[in-house]
Amino acid sequence: MIAPEKRRRATYRRGLHGEAMALLALMLKGYRPLATRFAAAGGEIDLIMRRGRTTVFVEVKARAALADAQIAIDAHKRRRFSRAVRVWLARHPPPPDATLRADAVFVGRRAWPVHLVDAFAIE
Template identity: 45%
Template sequence: MSRSRTLAERNGRRGETAASLYLMLTGWRILARRAKTPRGEVDLIVRRGRTLCFVEVKWRRTVEELDIAISLPRLRRVAAAAEALAARFGKPGDTQRIDVILLAPGRWPRRIVNAWQPG
């Protein structure tokens, strides 16, 4: 793995840890991290009450980079992976959604609730 890829991987893991802490502080329970499927990966799977949430985490060096960190193809992959994982983590009557958490050094997390609207 290249040095830049290794650094990106390390920052990504830090971002996922920070997002996990943020979610736990706001009442969510972490069910899984880096859940992989043949269709893609979900960074975090969390639950609060009857809401099951699949979370994509993006860590960037600057706030400006966060503005372009999430793309439609990326959200499609997360949605496909979430669909594959829903039976394993979901319960009857759950509300399910996909959120995005954007992180940059020195900034509060920015959360996009229900970022994926299939249509």
């Protein structure tokens, strides 16, 4: 059995690796990073990216299987994510013609990240 502390460290490292893979995949698609791991109001935004006039708030889920990653964004996570987005927007007001979007990137073991555009609504 794996000790809880070792499991936490392994999960943390897997999350960091997933975020790095997601960042790389999005940059190759033409997105420019604005912030990483932004935390506020009890929530966290893994990546904040911009492409053209669109600001994208990205939730990254890294799991051994892509199917497990896709079901990991539940209603509670979306609410916390949306609170952090509202704080970001209050601190960094977007231009009037900007488009805002919440995307998800799913990272599985030995697979290229899957980018889901407009994955959920910002509440």
